[in-house]
Amino acid sequence: MSAAPPSQAAPRKVILDCDPGIDDAFAIAFGCGHPGLELCGVTTVAGNVGLDRTTGNALAVLEFLGRKDVPVAAGSPVPLLRPFTDAHDVHGETGLGAASLPAPRGQPVAAHAVDFLIERIAAAPGEVTLVATGPLTNIALAVRRHPPLVTQVADFVIMGGSASRGNVTPAAEFNIWCDPEAAAIVFAAGWRVTMAGLDVTHQALATAEVRDRLRPLGRLSDELLLPGLRGYQSLADAAGQPVHDVCALALVAAPGLFGCRPAQVEVETQGRWTAGMTVTDFSADAHNALVAMSVDAAGFWDMVVGALHRTAAAMDAG
Numbered sequence: 001m002s003a004a005p006p007s008q009a010a011p012r013k014v015i016l017d018c019d020p021g022i023d024d025a026f027a028i029a030f031g032c033g034h035p036g037l038e039l040c041g042v043t044t045v046a047g048n049v050g051l052d053r054t055t056g057n058a059l060a061v062l063e064f065l066g067r068k069d070v071p072v073a074a075g076s077p078v079p080l081l082r083p084f085t086d087a088h089d090v091h092g093e094t095g096l097g098a099a100s101l102p103a104p105r106g107q108p109v110a111a112h113a114v115d116f117l118i119e120r121i122a123a124a125p126g127e128v129t130l131v132a133t134g135p136l137t138n139i140a141l142a143v144r145r146h147p148p149l150v151t152q153v154a155d156f157v158i159m160g161g162s163a164s165r166g167n168v169t170p171a172a173e174f175n176i177w178c179d180p181e182a183a184a185i186v187f188a189a190g191w192r193v194t195m196a197g198l199d200v201t202h203q204a205l206a207t208a209e210v211r212d213r214l215r216p217l218g219r220l221s222d223e224l225l226l227p228g229l230r231g232y233q234s235l236a237d238a239a240g241q242p243v244h245d246v247c248a249l250a251l252v253a254a255p256g257l258f259g260c261r262p263a264q265v266e267v268e269t270q271g272r273w274t275a276g277m278t279v280t281d282f283s284a285d286a287h288n289a290l291v292a293m294s295v296d297a298a299g300f301w302d303m304v305v306g307a308l309h310r311t312a313a314a315m316d317a318g
Contacts, residue, residue, distance in 0.1 A: 011038040012154070012252060013127050015120060017075070017113070018245065019047025019134030019175075020057035022097045022228040023159075027133055027245040028061050029220065030304055032070075033311030036253045040128065041120055043073045043113035047134035047178055048087045049095035051077040054134070057095050059104035064224060065311060066318035068106055075113025076137040079179035087174055090233050097231025099224050113138045118146045125152040129252055133159040133245035135175050140182035143189040150191035158186075159248040161265070161278030162198035163291055169273065173198050176267060177276030184267040187278075193289045195265065196247040197278065200258060200292045204247055204300045205240030213305050220312040246304060251292060254303055259294035262287040 014037050018024040031039040042062065044055040055074040062070050078084045091097060109116065117138065121128045130153045132139050143149050150156075160175035160183070168177045176183045187193055206229055214221045234241040251258050264284035268277040280291060 011036050012129050013038050013040045013124070014129050014131055014249070014252060015041045015043065015117065016249070017043045017045060017117070017130065017132040017134060017138050018058065019045050019049070019054045020061060021048035021054065021095055021134070021245065022091050022232045023243045023245040024048070024133055025057065025061045025096060025224060025228060026243045027249050028058070029065060029225070029311050030246050030307045031249050032065050032067050033307035033309070033314070034253045034303070035310070037249065039067070039070050041071050041073065041116065043075050043116055043138055045075045045113070045134045045138050046077050046084055046086070047175065048091045050084070050086060051075070053095045055108055056104055059106050059108065060101040061224070063104050063106060064101050066315050072108045073111050073113040073116035074108045076141065079135060079137055080140060080181045082179065082181070085178065092231045097228040099227040099231070101224065114141045114145060117142045118149060121149055121152050122146070126154055128153060129155045129157065131157045131248050131252060133175070133248050135178040136160070136182040136186045137179045140185040144185065150189050153191070155194065155252070156191055157194040157196065157248050157252055159196050159201070159245045161195050163263070163278070163280035163293065165198050166277070167198060169276070171274040172276030173278070176278055180267050180269045180276040183276070184269050187265050187267055187288055193265065194251065194260065194292070195278070195289050196251050196258070196292045200295045201242040201244040201247050203295050204242065204297050206243050207240035210240065210301055213301070214308065217308055217312040218316065220308060220315060225308070247292070247295065250300055250303060257296045257299045257303070258292045260290045260292045263289050263291045265289040265291065
């Protein structure tokens with residue numbers, strides 16, 4: 001009699017703090033389809049669009065995907081100290097580009113996102129990976145309110161920042177620029193921040209070839225992914241668009257696809273021209289971050305498309 005096959009590792013539990021956003025919607029669809037990830041909750045923050053829209057978009061995307069079981073908690077409507085500036089010029093007025101999903105029937109849970117994060121992570125210490133793909137306002141408030149959070153997460157990964165470039169200003173990436181004071185608190189909180197920033201997201205573009213690979217996904221591509229990309233006014237290379245936020249979840253699912261370097265990262269909050277800059281020192285003796293600098297783009301897209309096929313199949317089965 002042949003030996004039983006080895007058991008597969010349990011999926012990694014993930015809570016996604018996000019600001020949907022076209023690339024956040026991609027990330028949610030990826031997270032719902034990758035067998036190595038268990039999406040346990042979504043928290044929302046003002047970012048790409050205002051909080052009402054980011055929360056509504058999170059609910060609408062999850063309902064569209066057939067995942068009404070994933071709880072959504074609404075969080076911070078404004079940055080800690082600065083006026084709120086959205087990115088509707090990039091993501092469209094609704095935040096989902098040219099996609100038009102039905103209005104969600106469900107509601108967010110009663111708990112504020114900060115309380116949701118603290119309670120869910122503290123209830124399962126060492127088990128939940130926290131992934132943040134929007135401004136870091138909720139995360140800063142959570143670590144200020146409950147400092148043990150930094151030791152209770154299994155890992156903490158963000159899409160944000162860059163060691164070399166910006167996309168709102170020459171120095172600053174949007175998520176960090178939107179609330180640099182929050183980002184400064186988060187990077188100084190005493191945990192390791194794994195940073196999937198512009199250095200890698202611009203290496204994993206949704207090219208014409210990638211968009212062709214998405215077309216067989218039925219309703220998922222026809223009603224969400226491809227219309228989203230059509231309305232995505234990204235300031236990216238002509239070769240394609242970076243689906244930034246997917247990179248953060250992909251790094252959790254398959255860290256071997258990424259080349260990461262330890263660094264000390266400080267967030268500039270005072271500079272007239274550099275507010276929101278993630279000042280990255282790879283030569284420092286102390287390190288508070290692991291910074292993704294390279295990605296196997298072909299392997300990344302093979303994994304992402306495979307996960308999206310599973311998401312689409314589950315939608316059809318549902």
